[in-house]
Amino acid sequence: MNWMEHLPALIIATPLLAAFITPLIDKISKKARNAIVFIALAATFILSIFLVRDVFENGIRIYVMGASNPTKTIPIQAAVPIRIVLEIDGLAAFMILISTLIALVALIFSFSHIKERGGKFYTLFLLTVVGMLGMELTGDLFNLFVFLEIASIASAALIAYEFKRESTTEAAIKYIVISSLAALFVLFAIGLLYGEYDLLNMAAIAKAIEITGLSNIDKIALILFFAAFAMKAGAAPMHMWMPDAYGEAPGAISLVLIAVTQASLYAMLRVCFTIYANSLHIIIPAAIIILGLISIFIGVTMALIQDDVKRLIAYAAVAEVGYILLAIGVGLYGVLNNEVEAYARKALQGGIFHIFNDVLDIGLLFLVAGGIIYITKERNLNKLGGLAHSMKYTSLLFLIGLAAVAGLPPMNGFASKIMIYESVYKVSPILSIIAILASIIMLAIFVKIFHSVFTGPKIEEHKEVPKLMLVSMIILAALIIIFGLFPDLIIKNVVDPAVNSLIENAAYIARVMG
Amino acid sequence: MLRTIGGYWDPVVWVVAFIVILIIAYMVRAFGRREYKKGEQIKPFLSGVEEPSKEKVHVRGGNIYWGFIEALRGYYDYMKKMHSGMVNDYVAWFVGVAAIIFVVMFVVVMI
DSSP: OOGGGGHHHHHHHHHHHHHHHHHHHHHHOHHHHHHHHHHHHHHHHHHHHHHHHHHHHHOOEEEETTOSSTTOOSOTTOSSOOSOEEEEOHHHHHHHHHHHHHHHHHHHHHHHHOOSSHHHHHHHHHHHHHHHHHHHHBOBHHHHHHHHHHHHHHHHHHHTTTTTSHHHHHHHHHHHHHHHHHHHHHHHHHHHHHHHHSOOBHHHHHHHHHHHOOOHHHHHHHHHHHHHHHHHHTOTTSOTHHHHHHHHSOHHHHHHHHHHHHHHHHHHHIIIIIIIGGGOOTHHHHHHHHHHHHHHHHHHHHHHTOOBHHHHHHHHHHHHHHHHHHHHHHHHHHHHTTOIIIIIHHHHHHHHHHHHHHHHHHHHHHHHHHHHHHHHSOOBTTTOOOGGGTOHHHHHHHHHHHHHHTTOTTSHHHHHHHHHHHHHHHHOHHHHHHHHHHHHHHHHHHHHHHHHHTSSSOOSOOOOOOHHHHHHHHHHHHHHHHHHHOHHHHIIIIIHHHHHHHHOTHHHHHHHHO | OEEOSSSEEOHHHHHHHHHHHHHHHHHHHHTSOTTOOHHHHTSOOOTTOOOOOHHHHOOOGGGTTHHHHHHTHHHHHHHHHHOOOOHHHHHHHHHHHHHHHHHHHHHHHHO
16 A cells, blocks of 8 residues: 555544544553544654655646546546545645644643643644544545534534633633534535535536536625634634634634644635635635725734733734734735735735744744743733743743844744735735834734833742643744744745646646536 | 845844844943942832732733823724624625625626
C-alpha cells in the first residue's frame, strides 16, 4: 500500500482514531493517554507537511473516499462525482498546515493544566481537530456541513470544560445555539443547491453554475452560506459569541477556537472564490469589506473598555478578523474587476498571510493570558499587576505578541498589514486610513494590558508558568519572529500557492471534472 | 525583501538600523553627568508632602484611557446595550445581517 497516496484520508483518520482510543487509554494510565494524543497529533502534523509539500510542488491532490482508484473522481457509468471527494489545493494545504501546527502547540500547552476529566477533554479536543481538518480537506458540501457540526459541537463542550464556573456553561450554550443556527443556514443552502443540480461536490456545482448562470436559488444559497460562515468567522456585528467563547474557554482551547474560526473563513473563501467564482455579484466583496471595517472598528473600541484579560484579547481577535476580511474583500473586488496585478493579488497575499499571523499573534496572547490565569487564578485587569517581577519569560513573550498583533516592525503583523494597507489604499484611501488608525488603537489596548498585568509594584509572590506552557508560547513567539524577519520567504513558499489557488479557480474545478 | 505595491520592506535592514540607533543612544547616554545621585534625585517633589507608596498610586487597568472612554460615552453606552450578552440578540444580529444582504442583493439586481 502506498501511504503517500492515502495522505488526505490519513490526516483525518489519525486524530479520529486517537479520539476514540483516548478515553479507553485514560482508564489505564494518564501518561499513556497524553502520549497517545501527542503522538497522534504529531503524526497528523508530519503527514500534513508531506501533503502540503506535495501540493505545493505537484499541484492539486484528489482523494476519492472508498474508491478502488482514489484519484478517479467520476466513475465510468456516471457523468458527475458521486463519492465523497477530498480535494487539496494550495489554500486547503495552507489551512491544514495552520490547523495541525496550532493543534499541536495547544496540546503541549494543555498538558500543564488539564488535570481532571482528561479523557473526555482530549477526545473532544481531537474531535475538534478532526472537524476543522475535515472542513479544510473536503471537496464535498454535505461533508463540509458534517465536519462543521463536529467542530462546533466538540468545541462547545470544550468551552464548558471548566463547568464549575457558571459563565463557561453559559458561553457554551450561546455558542452552540448560534452555531446550530449557522449550521441550519448551511444545510438549507446545500439543500437548495442539491435540489437544483442534484450535486454535492463543490467543483461540480461550480461547473454547473458556470454553465447555467446564476439563478435566484443560487443567490439565496450564496447569501445563506455567506452569512453563516461570516458569523462563524467572527465578523461584526455577528461577533458577540466570540468574546464569550474565547474568554471562557481554557487557554489551549481559545487557541484551537481561533483555528476553527479560520476554518470557517476558509469555507467562506471556498464558496466565494470556487463555487460562485466569476458569477459573483459585486455586492459580495462590498459586504465583505463593510463587515471587515465594522469588525475592525467594533473590535478595537470594545477591547479598550474590557477588564477581563481574555475578553479583551477576544475583541482584539474580532478586529484581526476584520483586517483579514478587508483584505479578502478588496482582493475579491479586484479579481471581479480584472485588476489582479494592480492590487488584488497583493491584497489576497496580505489577507492570507494575515490568517497565519492572526493565529500566531492572538494565539500567543491567549496562551500568555491562560498562563497568567493558571498561576494567579485571576483574570480581572484591575486586580492584576507587577507580574513581570516574578514572570519574566511570560512578560517577554507577551511583549512579542503585543508587538506582533499591533503591527510593529519587524514583527510578522507589520509585514501582512503593510500589504493590506497599500492594496486597500488603491481601492479607497479612507478605508486604509481607518485600518491604520485602528492598528494604533490596538497598540494602545495591549499597552493597557501590559501596564495592568506586568508593570507596577509586586502585589503577590507568584512563580513562572510551567515549562510546557512556556515551550508552547516559545514555539509561537519563534514563528512570529521568523515570519517577521523573512516575510518574503513565507509569502513565496506558503502564501503564494494559496493565493494562486484563489485566483486561478478553474484549476480546482478542472481537477475534479476533467 | 518583501515587494509591496508602494515599494519594499526589508526587516533585516530595519533590525540593523535599530541596533545602530540603540548603540548611538547608548553612547549619547554615556555623556551624561556622573555625579547623579541614584536614591535622592529620582524622588518626585510633591510640595513637601510625603510620597504615597507605589502600591497606592499604581494606575489600574480600569482607569487607563478613562478620558478617551468618557469622551465617547454616547458611543459606548450604545455599544454596551448592543452587547447585551443575551443569545436572542446574537441570533437577531445574525439573521438581521443575512436579511440586509438578501434585500440589498435582490434590490440591486432588480435595479
